[in-house]
Amino acid sequence: MSKVKEITGRDIDFGKWYTDIIKKADLIDYSSMKGSMIIRPYGYAIWEEMVKILDAKFKETNHENIQMPMFIPESLLNIEKNHVAGFAPEVAWVTSGGNEQLNERICVRPTSEVLFCEHYKKIIKSYRDLPKLYNQWCTIVRWEKTTRPFLRSREILWQEGHTMHETEKEAKEETIRMLKIYEEFQKKYLAMPVITGRKTEKEKFAGANASYTIEAMMYDGVALQNGTSHYFGSDFAKAFGIEFLNRDNVLQAPYQTSWGVTTRMIGGLIMTHGDDSGLVLPPKIAPIKVIIIPIGKIEENDKIKNVIDKISEKLKKENITYKIDNSEKSPGFKFAEAEIKGYPVRIEVGMRDLENDEITIVRRDTLEKIKFSKDFEIDKLKQLFDNIQNDMYQKALKRRDSMIHIANNYEEFKDIASNKPGFIKTNWCGNVLCEDKIKDDTTFKSRCIIENEKVNGPCVVCGQEAKYKIYWGKQY
Amino acid sequence: MSKVKEITGRDIDFGKWYTDIIKKADLIDYSSMKGSMIIRPYGYAIWEEMVKILDAKFKETNHENIQMPMFIPESLLNIEKNHVAGFAPEVAWVTSGGNEQLNERICVRPTSEVLFCEHYKKIIKSYRDLPKLYNQWCTIVRWEKTTRPFLRSREILWQEGHTMHETEKEAKEETIRMLKIYEEFQKKYLAMPVITGRKTEKEKFAGANASYTIEAMMYDGVALQNGTSHYFGSDFAKAFGIEFLNRDNVLQAPYQTSWGVTTRMIGGLIMTHGDDSGLVLPPKIAPIKVIIIPIGKIEENDKIKNVIDKISEKLKKENITYKIDNSEKSPGFKFAEAEIKGYPVRIEVGMRDLENDEITIVRRDTLEKIKFSKDFEIDKLKQLFDNIQNDMYQKALKRRDSMIHIANNYEEFKDIASNKPGFIKTNWCGNVLCEDKIKDDTTFKSRCIIENEKVNGPCVVCGQEAKYKIYWGKQY
Numbered sequence: 001m002s003k004v005k006e007i008t009g010r011d012i013d014f015g016k017w018y019t020d021i022i023k024k025a026d027l028i029d030y031s032s033m034k035g036s037m038i039i040r041p042y043g044y045a046i047w048e049e050m051v052k053i054l055d056a057k058f059k060e061t062n063h064e065n066i067q068m069p070m071f072i073p074e075s076l077l078n079i080e081k082n083h084v085a086g087f088a089p090e091v092a093w094v095t096s097g098g099n100e101q102l103n104e105r106i107c108v109r110p111t112s113e114v115l116f117c118e119h120y121k122k123i124i125k126s127y128r129d130l131p132k133l134y135n136q137w138c139t140i141v142r143w144e145k146t147t148r149p150f151l152r153s154r155e156i157l158w159q160e161g162h163t164m165h166e167t168e169k170e171a172k173e174e175t176i177r178m179l180k181i182y183e184e185f186q187k188k189y190l191a192m193p194v195i196t197g198r199k200t201e202k203e204k205f206a207g208a209n210a211s212y213t214i215e216a217m218m219y220d221g222v223a224l225q226n227g228t229s230h231y232f233g234s235d236f237a238k239a240f241g242i243e244f245l246n247r248d249n250v251l252q253a254p255y256q257t258s259w260g261v262t263t264r265m266i267g268g269l270i271m272t273h274g275d276d277s278g279l280v281l282p283p284k285i286a287p288i289k290v291i292i293i294p295i296g297k298i299e300e301n302d303k304i305k306n307v308i309d310k311i312s313e314k315l316k317k318e319n320i321t322y323k324i325d326n327s328e329k330s331p332g333f334k335f336a337e338a339e340i341k342g343y344p345v346r347i348e349v350g351m352r353d354l355e356n357d358e359i360t361i362v363r364r365d366t367l368e369k370i371k372f373s374k375d376f377e378i379d380k381l382k383q384l385f386d387n388i389q390n391d392m393y394q395k396a397l398k399r400r401d402s403m404i405h406i407a408n409n410y411e412e413f414k415d416i417a418s419n420k421p422g423f424i425k426t427n428w429c430g431n432v433l434c435e436d437k438i439k440d441d442t443t444f445k446s447r448c449i450i451e452n453e454k455v456n457g458p459c460v461v462c463g464q465e466a467k468y469k470i471y472w473g474k475q476y
Numbered sequence: 477m478s479k480v481k482e483i484t485g486r487d488i489d490f491g492k493w494y495t496d497i498i499k500k501a502d503l504i505d506y507s508s509m510k511g512s513m514i515i516r517p518y519g520y521a522i523w524e525e526m527v528k529i530l531d532a533k534f535k536e537t538n539h540e541n542i543q544m545p546m547f548i549p550e551s552l553l554n555i556e557k558n559h560v561a562g563f564a565p566e567v568a569w570v571t572s573g574g575n576e577q578l579n580e581r582i583c584v585r586p587t588s589e590v591l592f593c594e595h596y597k598k599i600i601k602s603y604r605d606l607p608k609l610y611n612q613w614c615t616i617v618r619w620e621k622t623t624r625p626f627l628r629s630r631e632i633l634w635q636e637g638h639t640m641h642e643t644e645k646e647a648k649e650e651t652i653r654m655l656k657i658y659e660e661f662q663k664k665y666l667a668m669p670v671i672t673g674r675k676t677e678k679e680k681f682a683g684a685n686a687s688y689t690i691e692a693m694m695y696d697g698v699a700l701q702n703g704t705s706h707y708f709g710s711d712f713a714k715a716f717g718i719e720f721l722n723r724d725n726v727l728q729a730p731y732q733t734s735w736g737v738t739t740r741m742i743g744g745l746i747m748t749h750g751d752d753s754g755l756v757l758p759p760k761i762a763p764i765k766v767i768i769i770p771i772g773k774i775e776e777n778d779k780i781k782n783v784i785d786k787i788s789e790k791l792k793k794e795n796i797t798y799k800i801d802n803s804e805k806s807p808g809f810k811f812a813e814a815e816i817k818g819y820p821v822r823i824e825v826g827m828r829d830l831e832n833d834e835i836t837i838v839r840r841d842t843l844e845k846i847k848f849s850k851d852f853e854i855d856k857l858k859q860l861f862d863n864i865q866n867d868m869y870q871k872a873l874k875r876r877d878s879m880i881h882i883a884n885n886y887e888e889f890k891d892i893a894s895n896k897p898g899f900i901k902t903n904w905c906g907n908v909l910c911e912d913k914i915k916d917d918t919t920f921k922s923r924c925i926i927e928n929e930k931v932n933g934p935c936v937v938c939g940q941e942a943k944y945k946i947y948w949g950k951q952y
């Protein structure tokens with residue numbers, strides 16, 4: 001047991017630690033709907049912060065929001081053959097509505113490519129109608145057998161971007177543009193070091209030409225695929241008969257992309273930064289950035305009340321979200337609760353400090369105590385947020401990098417895979433047989449191909465000429 | 477046909493006019509998923525404006541957002557008997573997932589009372605846990621037989637508030653508080669005059685103790701129920717075994733409310749303000765408040781370009797959303813398009829005006845032309861927005877009031893019902909038999925009981941002593 005009762009030690013049982021955190025920090029609850037979760041107000045507030053930032057970035061890059069039906073008739077899902085082969089085994093089927101048996105069963109969308117394509121067919125007639133840059137915030141359903149809150153559930157709260165372009169070049173640029181937006185968001189706001197690259201043929205999205213991925217490494221060395229961006233070429237367009245009159249007055253098929261991130265990012269945040277005392281949220285994404293805890297009752301002490309009033313006023317003026325814990329619990333209990341919730345900064349206002357005209361600020365990431373003047377230097381706080389944000393990223397980066405191992409041959413690979421948590425970086429020939437062998441022998445899967453990195457040796461499995469640099473790892 | 481080709485005249489065929497507007501203004505599209513709609517970017521942008529304003533109001537009144545599962549196991553739906561009786565006939569049932577037949581079928585939520593109650597049972601233990609003030613933005617499903625975009629569809633994009641309280645008084649106050657927030661929003665932002673009141677026993681929500689409603693009257697005199705707020709007492713709480721230790725240390729059931737508004741409000745906007753030229757949006761809810769149309773090409777005329785640059789700069793500085801139509805279409809065509817889209821204000825910048833150092837502003841609601849200086853008086857524009865907003869409300873109010881009729885006896889009632897569009901206000905005894913008779917004879921349904929209005933005569937149907945003042949009307 002760690003400091004806070006009921007939270008399992010992170011190094012003792014990482015899985016149980018994770019479950020304890022999400023329950024104790026009031027992020028989720030379970031319901032009788034197995035495989036789904038209730039996202040409670042504090043968990044949902046983190047998602048709202050993510051949505052706010054990403055939605056603004058999508059709009060800056062000229063994307064428009066849209067809302068598609070949540071249902072897909074079976075015949076519509078069946079149109080693109082690779083796509084349906086990938087998704088049909090994991091969808092939920094509605095077979096009756098309003099006491100009547102349906103003529104055709106309909107599935108709850110597992111993703112919406114086919115719905116967008118049906119719509120594109122009606123609205124794209126000329127190159128003047130392109131590009132179409134759409135995004136949708138919604139819930140999708142994939143009937144997973146084993147589920148885990150935020151990481152793998154039957155219902156997923158996400159965003160899915162869907163775009164159509166005049167040229168292959170433009171569509172490929174869009175695929176990478178959105179990948180970069182995800183990467184920057186996760187690094188800058190979530191303080192998560194991530195690797196981006198291309199998925200292998202085996203691991204790519206059903207129906208895609210190429211899939212790009214954001215791969216994060218959790219504290220325990222296990223990979224979390226934390227966002228994807230797909231290039232479809234014209235495969236869907238051709239299957240759906242979408243054609244436009246191009247600048248040469250010739251009918252042709254447009255080029256397509258799709259890209260998405262989900263509430264899984266919340267799981268990533270927890271497993272990257274959390275510690276034995278609870279959640280640790282980076283200031284840039286924390287819904288509540290400051291918790292103020294009076295040592296003693298506010299009502300009974302004018303001095304404490306005045307200082308807290310002044311602090312609140314300054315925070316409000318700067319639009320820094322905060323909360324005052326004026327409950328009847330003991331200060332120690334309040335500190336522990338604040339730590340579980342992961343508020344980036346705690347401000348303690350007590351008489352002992354005030355005798356020296358001071359207040360105490362506690363960083364959640366390091367639990368370091370810092371004295372501020374009772375006049376509360378707001379700029380010093382803002383600087384502190386920057387430091388915390390940066391330190392959290394650097395700490396996660398250092399740990400991540402220390403768990404990236406290089407294997408030059410298969411004996412080394414197997415040795416690392418069974419002894420050291422983390423990713424393994426190797427050369428690879430590109431053959432799925434070598435990829436399958438690694439999976440069978442070690443349970444490691446390919447994470448992503450690093451494009452543009454020089455290959456400097458033979459394939460780690462077969463010893464033949466290598467084509468790619470690639471990362472391997474276990475995954476959530 | 478009206479001025480704009482392809483829009484049916486509003487007074488010729490109101491239903492067809494409505495369908496034309498939503499298609500021509502690019503608000504929605506249809507898909508092969510019958511009974512559902514695609515909300516296109518412009519339609520969705522209107523919804524986003526609504527969400528932004530309402531979400532802020534919910535948060536100001538201390539409500540927290542949450543996300544419940546979209547599925548409800550049949551056994552959970554069955555717990556509250558009146559509720560399930562009302563909803564079971566119109567839900568969609570999922571019977572298989574991931575190729576396997578489910579042991580218990582699950583429905584797609586038609587509303588989420590039972591999910592919230594299951595959660596409340598776990599988290600409400602003491603009066604210190606109350607109130608719980610929750611809201612959820614999501615999609616629900618009701619398997620309607622006949623559907624109409626925005627007004628009645630199988631999938632509904634909405635918000636549902638769900639709260640639990642320590643006392644009956646507090647819960648009743650919450651029910652009315654949220655009703656008032658809806659009322660104020662619709663009057664102030666949507667410029668829609670609305671009537672609020674209590675639903676009759678026959679028309680109340682399945683499982684509610686009392687249902688309050690927002691009743692708007694459309695241009696054609698037909699009622700649109702545009703939001704509801706329900707008081708449940710402790711009926712659900714008792715059915716679910718939710719109990720808390722009250723201040724006297726005694727276990728008791730809490731008191732519950734729920735309340736919701738949907739994208740139906742977009743339908744209400746259209747049918748209140750739209751005209752033969754298209755949509756007319758009140759400035760306070762329009763996603764794009766100003767359309768700027770150059771008369772001539774911007775690129776070929778420095779003078780026009782400079783003026784438009786200056787206007788854009790001023791609009792941007794004031795956070796007034798705008799769009800410039802610099803396409804190759806003719807000015808007349810652009811004007812017609814801008815009118816279909818209902819942008820509140822159009823700015824025309826052309827050489828003839830500029831010779832007099834002027835530009836032309838056109839109000840969408842009246843199509844009145846106003847000269848502005850080419851230096852663009854931004855305060856004058858802001859004043860104009862206020863005038864438009866106010867004038868739109870007053871115009872709708874005047875029309876609405878002119879279509880509220882008073883019937884003192886049943887002959888009068890039937891005469892008005894068959895000859896004059898609008899609502900009929902009467903005294904009513906409160907007996908459902910009289911309510912049913914009106915429905916059978918005239919297709920009119922009760923809209924709402926006006927609480928606190930003095931009854932001044934016998935029941936309009938049976939002539940017995942009346943208990944209530946009430947509105948009747950046809951409904952969408």
